[in-house]
Amino acid sequence: QVLRVALMGLGGYANRVAEAMQSCTKAKLTGIVSGTPSKIKDWQNKYGIPEKNCYSYDTFDQIKNNPDIDVVYVTTPNALHHNNVIRAAAAGKHVICEKPMALNAREGREMIAACKKAGVQLLVGYRMHFEPKTLEVVRMRNDGEFGKVLFFQGLCGFRIGDPTQWRLNKALAGGGSLMDIGIYAINGARYMVGAEPVWVTAQETKTDPVKFKEGVDETIQFQLGFPDGTVASCLSTYNMNNLDRFFLNGEKGFAELQPSTGYGPIRGRTHKGELTQPHKTHQTVQMDEMAGILLENKQPVVPVNGEEGLKDLQIIDAIYQAVKTGRRVDLHLG
Ligand code: NAD
Structure with a gap:
């Protein structure tokens, strides 16, 4: 079983993670979320992502009904992590959030609570x-x-x-x-x-x-x-x-x-x-290991x-x- 990942926020770091995931054995890029239509096209061509797995920030909540995506990986600027993670959790998807997880501890607690309530796991991109x-x-x-x-x-x-x-x-x-x-x-x-x-x-x-x-x-x-x-x-x-x-x-x-x-x-x-x-490559190892955590309940030596x-x-x-x-x-x- 392979972890099917949707990347949200297609900037510098998302590009690096997507490249690295091509060498993963347990994780695969299957979806994208972006506010820029031209980026969606480029990424579809580069990574063979079907139209039905592409979302804008307006349509994103519909990811709830998409069985081809297990986890949303949030790589937007820091201030957007809080809201994006809570939205992904509400859509019933596991979430990987980039560091820093949020702007402050109050936001962090709200994100943990939202994921707990939705019954999904929250991981932080600590490669x-x-x-x-x-x-x-x-x-x-x-x-x-x-x-x-x-x-x-x-x-x-x-x-x-x-x-x-x-x-x-x-x-x-x-x-x-x-x-x-x-x-x-x-x-x-x-x-x-x-x-x-x-x-x-x-x-x-x-x-x-x-x-x-x-x-x-x-x-x-x-x-x-x-x-x-x-x-x-x-x-x-x-x-x-x-x-x-x-x-x-x-x-x-x-x-x-x-x-x-x-x-x-x-x-x-x-x-x-x-x-x-x-x-x-750090991100290749990270994504394979996170697949183990999310799909097989593996426990990492240092928590994420x-x-x-x-x-x-x-x-x-x-x-x-x-x-x-x-x-x-x-x-x-x-
Ligand atoms: P970036 O500017 O290259 O990419 C950010 C992306 O978010 C862009 O594609 C931008 O269009 C998009 N975005 C979505 N909504 C936006 C909005 N309202 N305003 C501005 N941009 C918006 O930044 P990056 O370097 O990719 O960093 C993204 C996140 O990843 C940050 O939280 C950063 O700390 C983290 N990061 C982690 C590592 C690591 O090694 N773990 C390395 C680099 C960055």
Whole structure:
């Protein structure tokens, strides 16, 4: 049995996922949702998608009656995730939603509740949760090979271009670098340390207030504290290139990933040597694994469900609050 996927929002990332799915053995692109008729035609030609599986945002709710689609994969700008996920759930389809799952924890909770009510599963497009070198570090940590984990550092950023893009529009992005790229450090801190943080502190710096308007963060440094004293120190920015690095330090050893979350091969080493797990296109592995979760009830080593997405949103809310108040914010995740 193959997972039949409809992609919603045919932009840059949807193109990447569609390409990658061509190499999947358990997932297949069978439908599309787009507001642009010319894109629908192009995608139909490229991927052989029948007319009856093509939807606009006006006709989308009729997907309810389409037996050829198991899951809707939402890859629209951040601010639209909430409504699109709730609509897909109401149509009785499982939903995969891109990161960040929503703009804040309140929206995230509503999405989880809507999916629960509809009896469908909600997954978040956390592709790193299936990446082999990342999973090897997680395995080593679980097996105690680093000893007690003491410290994590996550550096995530790139220099963003076109000032008119939705990523720099507060209404569509919900914020700035933290929503888009800093979330990798937040999420990474949790799966690398293997625990949930209990407090955050955060500081924002802005060098270009014209490009990065009110509510759109350029650079935020934040710290996460874990129950047993482990600390994470992270940087999220839209103003520096070559910033894609995770470092985990424990009493008996370390792990270093650089690049740590980019699409290309992840590279890394630990105190025991180079990580040599072969690279596979992240989105291909992700979609095959998500097929296993949705169709066969498989449990991933690192969760990708709505509750996982919500925890990152709760941390994002707390980081913005810490920036605003200059104070430490306590976390109660879940
Ligand atoms: P994009 O701008 O390339 O694509 C967004 C698409 O949404 C466009 O096709 C646009 O036409 C469509 N859209 C639908 N309704 C819209 C509206 N009202 N306003 C504007 N656009 C609308 O962006 P992208 O880079 O593909 O990012 C899309 C989502 O995917 C974001 O949430 C982003 O965070 C996520 N993403 C995830 C990864 C990853 O590695 N997991 C990578 C890139 C992007």
